[in-house]
Amino acid sequence: MKILLEKLIINYPYFAAVILFIIGALTVLTRSNLFKKLIGINIMESGIFLMFVAAGNIRGGAVPILEEGSSRSVYINPLPSALMLTGIVVSVSVTAFALALILRLYKEYGTTDARRIAEIRSGVLKK
Amino acid sequence: MMTVITDNLPVFVVIAPLFVAFILPTFARRLRLVEGLVIIANTLWIAGAAYLASIVLSQNGIPITYALGGWQAPWGIELKAGSLGALFILIIAGVSLMVSFFARNNLTEEVGSYERVARFYVLILLLGGALAGMAVTNDLFNVYVLVEIATLSCCGMVSARKHARAAEAAFTYLILATLGSILVMGGIGFIYIITGHLNMAFASQELGRVWQNSPHVVWMAFSFFLVGFGVKAAVFPLHVWLPDAHSTAPAPASAILSGLAVKGYLICLLKILYNVFGQTLMQQYAVQRILVIVGTLTIMAGSILALTQDELKRRLAFSTVAQVGYIFFGFSLINTKGLSGALFYLVSHAVIKSTLFLAAGAMISATGEGKISGLAGIGRKMPITVAAFTVASLGLIGIPLFSGFIGKWYLLLGSMEAGSVIPAVVIIAGSVLCAAYLLPVIRVAYFEPTPEVDVKDPGLSQKVALIVLAAAVVILGILPGPFMELANMAATELLVLK
Numbered sequence: 001m002k003i004l005l006e007k008l009i010i011n012y013p014y015f016a017a018v019i020l021f022i023i024g025a026l027t028v029l030t031r032s033n034l035f036k037k038l039i040g041i042n043i044m045e046s047g048i049f050l051m052f053v054a055a056g057n058i059r060g061g062a063v064p065i066l067e068e069g070s071s072r073s074v075y076i077n078p079l080p081s082a083l084m085l086t087g088i089v090v091s092v093s094v095t096a097f098a099l100a101l102i103l104r105l106y107k108e109y110g111t112t113d114a115r116r117i118a119e120i121r122s123g124v125l126k127k
Numbered sequence: 128m129m130t131v132i133t134d135n136l137p138v139f140v141v142i143a144p145l146f147v148a149f150i151l152p153t154f155a156r157r158l159r160l161v162e163g164l165v166i167i168a169n170t171l172w173i174a175g176a177a178y179l180a181s182i183v184l185s186q187n188g189i190p191i192t193y194a195l196g197g198w199q200a201p202w203g204i205e206l207k208a209g210s211l212g213a214l215f216i217l218i219i220a221g222v223s224l225m226v227s228f229f230a231r232n233n234l235t236e237e238v239g240s241y242e243r244v245a246r247f248y249v250l251i252l253l254l255g256g257a258l259a260g261m262a263v264t265n266d267l268f269n270v271y272v273l274v275e276i277a278t279l280s281c282c283g284m285v286s287a288r289k290h291a292r293a294a295e296a297a298f299t300y301l302i303l304a305t306l307g308s309i310l311v312m313g314g315i316g317f318i319y320i321i322t323g324h325l326n327m328a329f330a331s332q333e334l335g336r337v338w339q340n341s342p343h344v345v346w347m348a349f350s351f352f353l354v355g356f357g358v359k360a361a362v363f364p365l366h367v368w369l370p371d372a373h374s375t376a377p378a379p380a381s382a383i384l385s386g387l388a389v390k391g392y393l394i395c396l397l398k399i400l401y402n403v404f405g406q407t408l409m410q411q412y413a414v415q416r417i418l419v420i421v422g423t424l425t426i427m428a429g430s431i432l433a434l435t436q437d438e439l440k441r442r443l444a445f446s447t448v449a450q451v452g453y454i455f456f457g458f459s460l461i462n463t464k465g466l467s468g469a470l471f472y473l474v475s476h477a478v479i480k481s482t483l484f485l486a487a488g489a490m491i492s493a494t495g496e497g498k499i500s501g502l503a504g505i506g507r508k509m510p511i512t513v514a515a516f517t518v519a520s521l522g523l524i525g526i527p528l529f530s531g532f533i534g535k536w537y538l539l540l541g542s543m544e545a546g547s548v549i550p551a552v553v554i555i556a557g558s559v560l561c562a563a564y565l566l567p568v569i570r571v572a573y574f575e576p577t578p579e580v581d582v583k584d585p586g587l588s589q590k591v592a593l594i595v596l597a598a599a600v601v602i603l604g605i606l607p608g609p610f611m612e613l614a615n616m617a618a619t620e621l622l623v624l625k
Contacts, residue, residue, distance in 0.1 A: 021313075025306075028302065028306060034298065037302055038302070041302060041305050041306065041309070044306070044309050045309055048309055048312050048313050048316060051313070051316050051320075052316050052319075055316065055319065055320045079325075080319070083268050086268075086272060087271075087312065090272070090275045090308075093279065094275075094279065094301065094305050097279060097282065097283075097301065098298065098301055098302070101286060101294050101297055101298045101301065102298070104286075104291075104294040105291070105294050105295060105298065108291035108294065109291065117295065121291075121292075121295070
């Protein structure tokens, strides 16, 4: 038990990533407000970003820029951070597109609640 | 000169559509020019793809590798155009050429204005480039980026029509597909954390050595990839977005979404399962058992749900779910026959389903009727369209002499070789159900009395596209030749690696 706790404390960024991921997934799946779904997606993505960035980190490592005459020998791994830059760009474009769609749905139905939209639509279909 | 062309082919087939996609919006006001450019780009693309396929065939499947930006393998992004990539790119380029023929003079009423048509073509080309990239890439993070490009352009196509339903379907699709890509990214993260590589070949080597140190991470990576690509490829319990998305999109978009986009994710899954994890790990974690169960469930559920639909396009969309099940099941068969059957089925379904959706689109826009019962007697008024629909249906059912038969036959042989009897029964049952949901459409179209209404016949380019695609279904069924050979080579290559 003590070893498990110690592992958790040492690897706290991963622990935080898992918690973020679960919060995000729950928000996406249980909330019917479209904005909240979108925010849930973003929180899930943050969880994965955190996992990647934590994987590249080395304790006590320096920023990976080589300087002449520098005595540092340990640098953090820059690759995961660079990858997550791409990931953030993708996530921003997904968010922008989703917001545009929500705007169109709001103009059409006058609500941003997925359940209300389904009700309105089935009413429309019955008529 | 020749070597310059050959060396750069793997990147050319990805860049060609992407490049044209980004210059199209500048000509948005001149629709003729846009359509012409798209067709020229597609022709160049298919020429490149055919040349690539012929080189790979003559080299007996030895892939052409290309290091992007000159950075060599473990550091840079590597493209590897082997038999799998050549086969898939050939089919993407062919189907998109035909779809862009079909879309000529035809899109404005479905999408709205001229500018929107140009933007729609941008999305089609972006999707094509992303799918071609998935076929040739050998880098895991590149897979994620391409998957995202494909997802966003698919969502754009679904929302192309000015209809509230379209926006709703696109939103559902966007949320679920992004959920899928997040899972895929997570899976890539797990692999990167334990192996330190993003290149598939290097990651696979390293994984073979270190997987025993962290078995749970491998387990998580497997499940993330399976669920992530499962959502995107619409396997049974995760298919909820597909019928809405594929049936509300304009006809050319549904053809591309159902025929090609779903297949891209399946190819990615196949590459990750066989090239990164390898069959030893798949057997260790019983992944092929999951694939069998999910595949057979998807075949049955998709077919039965398709039977209950009245709308033609929704019925076809559910049929796509069922056919994805066949391919998914084929991936579980760790033998050459089963895998090459799955790959050939993938190719033939791409052709068949795009024919079906294009013909359905032509019928629906002619009659203004989305229900199957509204198509009574249309076979006498639109003979070519309904004939193409009939040929494609026979192909999908798997009648001999049509392309679906060969894929199903090899899948059956493969499942017999793997000693699984129930899936073999399910394959045949799926065919029977397929006949049960497609033949009534043909019966209504040919044998019901014709109501006295004017039906707008499709234009020449639409007819040409339908005839070429229907001919491809028959030709693939009679002379599968080079396609079957490429599929065979790809299957052998997937099995030999590790």
